[in-house]
Amino acid sequence: MKILVLGGTAEARVLAGKLADRKDIDVTLSLAGRTAKPRAQGVPTRIGGFGGVQGLTAYLRDERVDALIDATHPYADTISANAVRAADQAGVPVLALRRAPWERTPGDQWIEVGSVPEAVAALGAVTRRVFLALGRNEIDGFAMAPQHTYLVRSVDPVDPPLSVPHAIYLTARGPFSEAVDRALLERHRIDVIVAKNSGGDASYGKIAAARALHLPVVMLERPAMADTASVETVEEVFAWLDHAVTLAATRGV
Template identity: 45%
Template sequence: MARLLLLGGTAEALELARSTAGDPGLHTVTSLAGRTRRPAEIPGEVRVGGFGGAEGLARHLQEQAIDLLVDATHPFAVVMARNAAQACHDTGVPRLKLLRPAWRPAPGDLWLEAADAAAAAAGLSGLGGRFFLTTGLRDIAAFAGLEDPWFLVRLIDRPEAALPLARHDLILARGPFAEAAEVALMRGHRIEALIAKNSGGYSTYAKIAAARRLGLPVVMIRRPKAPAGEMAETVDQVLAWIAARTGRGGPS
């Protein structure tokens, strides 16, 4: 039986775990960083926590006799992606990166692209004073030095420490989100601009569509570059890659 290590933390990784669960020729282990407190129910084996860098992951691949690695982490989880590339290079374990397509501006969108969270924070002047900040906890520190703006922050889990923002409200919610609810939320808080990462995918796209509907600008943080190597954009492409690598043809 082939052993697959699936680096997760995304909706696509969950879909892959579900799709491979009944496969008698494949043992799938989903790996999570352990950042969220209520991870969704994942079929198959699940391990939680870091590996200890690229070297730790290389050791893990060997000790666990992993045959294939699918990196289905979030497009912004670049440290993990680089470590996976390095560890697979060093051990010869085949690796596929699942990278959902980035969002592209549609007619009516008012996007201001930023290279990273710091650049996004530096570019807020002139966009009003009330922002919907949806970057996730790690990037909030980039907005800490700003005294004037007010932020509506949305996170999945309540943070352990107070947010380092002078003026803000916090809401807790997990996607997927609906466009009508996002429009109501932004209207209700008199939001003047949305700050988002270009995550791609369906689960959090509603806020982008809502900003378009409301005619609001979006400060869009560009994706970091993924390491070179084999890439897939969809779960079906990953399943076909696994099938080909395990000598069992593609999905029907």
């Protein structure tokens, strides 16, 4: 079977690596190309978008893809919606691998918001030191609150920089432990964190560190995702694929 994995997450990399060991599966991993130097994936990899639903549909047909795995970021709602529509048009089964969100635990001070403008408003008018734990596409909205000092950590340099008078930029690649993030928050005297509920272990350090330091977290809720079959673990993906392989063998594919 030919499998296309839409990646960009740690789970996608692990999944693709394990699929590469299967003799009955030919896997290609697709990355959007937003990171200048992505980690080595260990499998055949394509970089760049498909050109929307039409382009992805054409790719699935032209490459005779047998199954599509959407293992993109939990906030990548546009590509996930495109994946569902393209798979339907190409007649290809699709499965979403969506890691479970973090759950609030005792000591967490979460302020849950539904959008970037709501997150900006939640910071208030009083000057604060803010750790923006968001992607480059989300931070531009915080230019509407230039009174704050912002700390931005990203894999690639932020270009252009945020249009505010006070911002600090760090380039680093995770995962980050609780100890590392606690030291970061203390060193920069952070008052509040703005984050997405990404789930998983790789970026949970800042959430645990905020709890330990009694800092509030403005938590951007997950967007509504396209309605399709979904699982939360790599193991569940394999169970789904094994069923698909069995069905394909039954049909003589």
